[in-house]
Amino acid sequence: MNLLKKAGRPNQMPVRFERKGSLRRLAAKGFLLIVLIAALSGCSIGSELLNDHSVEPLQKEATLRVIFLDVGQGASQLLIAPSGQTLLIDAGNNDKEQTMLDYLRKYGITRLDKVIGTHPDADHIGGLDKVIDGTAIGDIYLPKASSNTKTFESLLKSIQRKGLKVKTAKAGVQFDMGEGVRVKMVAPVKSYSDSNNMSAVVKVTYGSHSFLLTGDAESQSEKDMMASGADLRADVLLVGHHGSKSSTTLAFLKAVEPRYGIIQVGKDNNYGHPTPTVLQRLKKQGVEVYRNDTQGTIEVDSDGRNLSIRTER
Template sequence: MSNFGLILMLLAFASFFVGLIGVVKGSVKFLKLGSRKASGLFLGASFVVFIVGAIMVGSDSSITDPADDKQVASNVEEKKETMKEETSEETEEKKTTNAVVVPPKSDTTKTETVNGDLEVHFVNVGQGAAQVIITPNKKVMVIDGGNNDDEDEMVAYLKQLDVTKVDILIGTHPDADHIGGIDAVINSFDIGKIYMPKVQRDTKTFESVLQSIQNKGLKVTTAKAGLNLDLDPAVQVKMISPIEETNSDANELSAVVRLQLGEQSFLLTGDIGVATEEQLIQSDEKLQSTVLLTGHHGSDHSSSEAFIQAVQPKYAVIQVGKNGYGHPTSEILDRLANHEASIYRNDTDGTIVFKTDGKEMKVNKNAFAHTPKAKTQTATPVVVPVTQPDAESSSPGSLKATATIDNASPNQNEEVTVTVTVKDQNGAPVNGANVHLNLAFKSKDTIYESLTNANGVASMSFRIGRAAEGFTVNGDITISHNGTTTTAQTGFTPR
């Protein structure tokens, strides 16, 4: 339609000029226009045809096929939907970008920060306590350091592990069998942060620790419940006690720490007793742990039935050495065994090391085998005051024993030697007699044992550590041979 109108317009345009020529000249012979009047009429007709053609072209351009309308509408709607989708995607992207994304807990244990195992070393320091923790990212935490006599061993153990820095050092409470070796650790290594409870002791051991802290320009942060310790992002480390700030019993103020990596956990309890255990049970803290450090060296003043039920340990560690307290008591051993916890002891297993990747737990020692039995009464040693460092005693008709000490007034940290000579009723040396020496210092007993040689002589050497000046340490000696027993005494007074 538009094409036909365009043809008419072109013909009309050409006819217009022809008619115009005829008007000017008076005629157009090839169209047989013989007058100006005829040419004028032809010119007018051309104009009319031009107008008609123009109308035909214009009307055709303004009409759109209905199918085309639908296509255009479809395209518009499609564009709107596309824009909506793009806008929605942009909005979601912005939400994702601006929102704080909290991954599920199951993903937390699979972060890039886990590069190895969590190791917890229960170091054999005899009748004392010391733990060394090495995290997957090789951060180091030391909790307690054993007795004064153990400080060299503690430093050597850390160096054997290639430790150069102790990131966190904790003294659970000021008893010498827990903090005695801490001063040497402070002196020998770079130290990050130190935690100790708000309790003091007027002892040489405690003073020595404070002096070492002061010498290195360090500060002590008060140990208390609710502290999340910044040790390693892969390991949760929380201090859950002391809950109280003051207590007449320093043991109850012990720093208690719980570690967790993945599905495996450790609860390290210091010397807390039943009173603190009850407070922890009543608190909101999570107590259930794979490994439990049994409180107070296996004393029956700790590890109550309710506490063991709350912790549900798969493994129980008792840091204990030769002692006159009866640690660990049969009651505690029975209780742990009844809960089917595998028991490990420093006095039977030496240093005990646990390693875990958060899923499996590995132990480098064999569990101490204990069969529950009826509780027996433990005899309490009777300390007999001494006035002389040497003493002689005999059992009628059988053994005669003499005890001597090489230095009755030793200096701090000095080594002394007790020599016991055993003879029979005829004055002949007794070979193979068992010699049991119990050193009683205030409320603490230390046990040494030896056998006499062919000359009837047994020697026992030891360092006195930082024993209090002017306080006499009594030594009760029991000698037995072939069912016959006798006793002797000795002692020393540090200066």
Template sequence: MIATHPDADHIGGLDDVLKAFEVENVYAPDVSHTTKTYNDFVLEVRNEGTYIKTTKAGITLINPALAAVIGCPSFSNVYLLGPVKNYGTDLNSWSAVMKLDFGISSYLFTGDADRISEKDMIDNGMFLNADVLKVGHHGSNSSTSQEFLKEVNPKYAVISVGKNNNYGHPAQEILERLEMYKVDLFRTDLQGHIIAISDGNKINFNVEPINTVNFMEDAQESAPQKTSILITNLDVSDEKVTICNKTDEDVDLTGWVLVSEVGNQKFNFPDGYILKAGKCVNILSGRNAIDEPPTNLKWTGAYIWNNDGDIAALYDAEGILISRVEF
């Protein structure tokens, strides 16, 4: 486990991850915070009977010999490029920066590392070139300097950012810079989960890239549709999601999943459930939920949807995002 830095949006929930999984090593930068979120993380590390190892430039986490021992492909390398220095109270600059080499493909994960950290990595002689760049600080103009982008020279960039966030992320300046360098861009606010699958040679993504800085407004309202199975209504008060088949063919929804993104709760469609052409189904939860297939399917008697705002996302049996609606 690598906790990039103590900010809540990067460290929140890691205590639950530690409880849920067997974690052999925990890494974090040598900087602390006073927040409850950070203290919960540190406390759970102690409860697990382990300690935090320090992230810093030059540390190798996985090499080919170790990869073979732990069951990874023997051509895997994972190492840290940052933080390079002590950055005082500048938590973003402390971000752990990780490079993954997998065959002839490579990936650079930058956390919230800002321009100071980027310059230090360049000055430190780090080999930054990577096929896939996780863009720093959610696309803020405090990161992804022109010098850094030139060194990384990515083919693909992924911006992990909340939809309609209050920070103005991603910055127009960064979008224009990525377009200037002809980088294929992916964004979680517009496309949901971004999944890159590699065999060590070719890299495939679960969605198509966005290659314009002026993306159409209607594309921001929902993820790209792979089929015409659409979430047509999300009613958080009545605890009802309506999904409709807009095609002229019946569709087998076996293995499909409906997700409440805020609560990270999942509804799995029953095996063999067929959504008829031109028909809709209601997924119901809460006290009044009923199970009357094929029109109504009961999720649970518990309340699922957040009345202050939630997002419904529909995935097919291969885990590809099909439809996404925000309330």
């Protein structure tokens, strides 16, 4: 059991979590104490344990929640701003459609203000059609990259049924999510024949903290991002292309200077992700790594000054 803040109540602090051993001792003293704490803090009792890896205690003001959903060998990030506005980037593979709907229900999401499909690969947009079908959607962004797959066709049909107009995801596009949360796309800078390099790369800034969410952008896109003069520095980096050696070049890593790297990867994959080359590169640069395959869903919270990192296991 754990305590989780409802998405619809953004001004509450996420509750601090203790290690599993400590929780067992607490449980031995009485479950009623946990219920009392939940009642006093205004939080709900959730279904999963998130282990706390807090860097510093968060301040009492509202937090930005960046949740790296465990969708196996795929990618999906859910952002919940202090204002209550929401952003979903990607939605895993086709077999994760129900998983995505369950996640949205768990976090109390009935409307997504913004949706970004980074590029047409199935492991990124496979679940988006059902998300669009079952959720109120504000704006949707896709790069100018197409695919002749049934997955991409299904996504377009869902967009059409909802009467949505697709906005182009490209470098320079920006919007805010209220309460000082700014979102800016830093890629794709150009057009590429490779769909991975067409990935929308999104930088999210809140106070003194930034997140760089890279989709499957590879070395060519990374090079063009650096050449564009965009400020790529970020505290948290979504490691490109699930940790493939085609992404996260040393030059790019030095430009970003992340403190933490998140790898969205499945336990069983035939790609060798994440590659030893990238893991070693991250280690040498002093980047602390978190992975969906070993730690489940990963949530990074920021109040604009401090970070808190929580994992499912």
